[in-house]
Amino acid sequence: MQPKPEQERAPVAEAAIDASLLPKGYPKKVWTQDGGAVVVATGQEGGCSKVHAELAEQTADHVKVVLVEETPEPPGMCTMDLRYPPVAVQLDAPLDARKVVLEQRDVKVPR
Secondary structure, three states: OOOOOHHHOEEOOHHHEEEEEOOOOOOOOEEEEHHHOEEEEEOOEEOOOEEEEEEEEEOOOEEEEEEEEEEEEOOOOOOOOEEOOEEEEEOOOOOOOOEEEEEEEEEEEEO
16 A cells, blocks of 8 residues: 555544554654545665564554565675665555554565
């Protein structure tokens, strides 16, 4: 799912984001689109890795979004840069007053 242009974003307040499961220094910017039915977060990737978002849980009081960074194994020659692409998940119902819980996971993928 591709995020929409910036003018169609509705920022999620910092108080409505639980980023305690993210590594120190990881981006914590979150917004909604499509009337709150899509949650978009800023991911982090670098070198040969790529990030995507997975919707892990939806309850009456929160949604949990896992930011998955896939790194090729075995590693090859990669640049030493960091990128912060937006990644999106589709909800069953608009976010409304629910909290967004962010988690990050690293996985190795075959080259």
